[in-house]
Amino acid sequence: MIFPFLATFILIAILFNISSRRVSRKTEEREESFWQKELEANNVRKKSLDSLEYIHIPTDLLPFETAEDDEYLQGCENEVLALKDEKIVNLTGISNTDLKLEYGTANITVLSQYDQNYTALVCGLQKWGQALYDRGRYEDAAKVLEFAARTRSDITATYRVLADLYRTKLGYNEDEIKKKIDGLIPIAKNLNALSKSTILKILEPEPREESQ
Numbered sequence: 001m002i003f004p005f006l007a008t009f010i011l012i013a014i015l016f017n018i019s020s021r022r023v024s025r026k027t028e029e030r031e032e033s034f035w036q037k038e039l040e041a042n043n044v045r046k047k048s049l050d051s052l053e054y055i056h057i058p059t060d061l062l063p064f065e066t067a068e069d070d071e072y073l074q075g076c077e078n079e080v081l082a083l084k085d086e087k088i089v090n091l092t093g094i095s096n097t098d099l100k101l102e103y104g105t106a107n108i109t110v111l112s113q114y115d116q117n118y119t120a121l122v123c124g125l126q127k128w129g130q131a132l133y134d135r136g137r138y139e140d141a142a143k144v145l146e147f148a149a150r151t152r153s154d155i156t157a158t159y160r161v162l163a164d165l166y167r168t169k170l171g172y173n174e175d176e177i178k179k180k181i182d183g184l185i186p187i188a189k190n191l192n193a194l195s196k197s198t199i200l201k202i203l204e205p206e207p208r209e210e211s212q
Contacts, residue, residue: 092115149187
């Protein structure tokens with residue numbers, strides 16, 4: 001009985017060794033490809049940033065200056081308003097290597113700042129929109145969160161609150177709800193983020209209750 005067991009053990013060991021070598025070889029190839037790409041990126045000269053898709057805060061369309069005596073709401077407004085003169089670009093999911101290849105190594109610091117501004121913007125918009133929602137200001141909440149979605153925010157809560165606003169808070173009929181939700185789906189499908197699948201599930205039609 002020992003010999004069949006030993007032969008099986010040896011066979012498994014050989015197969016494991018072969019598999020490990022394949023994984024190791026693929027890992028080495030990926031690392032080599034990465035460092036080759038990084039080397040190329042570090043030699044790219046500085047390029048114009050005029051082609052970037054800059055995001056501008058529509059101060060005339062969002063409900064600024066409406067907080068009155070609500071200090072928390074005023075703070076939310078201020079967080080977003082503080083970015084109105086900054087350069088903001090959504091670079092979510094784009095690696096530094098790809099950015100250097102596209103725009104040159106010398107631009108990586110400024111591009112990182114643009115992306116940080118974007119992160120601050122969508123986080124601020126989500127915070128502001130949620131605060132408006134919590135206070136029953138549903139139309140204003142929708143305006144703020146819809147702008148966040150148009151910038152291709154990947155914050156799951158933004159889409160969850162928007163979907164709830166459309167379905168339960170704004171008095172829309174079924175056709176209007178479908179139209180609003182359908183308007184968010186192309187945005188979600190084009191997100192370059194891990195939250196993409198979760199957001200798409202949020203936007204799926206709600207199952208209808210079976211009639212009794």
